[in-house]
Amino acid sequence: MALLDAAHARLGRPIVVVWDSDRRHLSAAIRAMIEACPWLTVFQLPAPRS
Numbered sequence: 001m002a003l004l005d006a007a008h009a010r011l012g013r014p015i016v017v018v019w020d021s022d023r024r025h026l027s028a029a030i031r032a033m034i035e036a037c038p039w040l041t042v043f044q045l046p047a048p049r050s
Contacts, residue, residue, distance in 0.1 A: 001033050004040060008040070013039075014041065015039060016042075017040065017041070017042045017043070019042060019043070019045065021046065021047040
């Protein structure tokens with residue numbers, strides 16, 4: 001999150017992130033951070049099929 005905060009501060013524009021389906025990107029803590037940043041849009045890729 002620190003990297004995204006720094007990028008936003010440097011660019012001064014909204015940021016769009018595309019994340020894989022790693023479990024760390026789905027945690028409640030990460031979701032809370034995303035919700036707290038109106039300048040951040042996250043697209044979650046679907047889990048790979050087996």
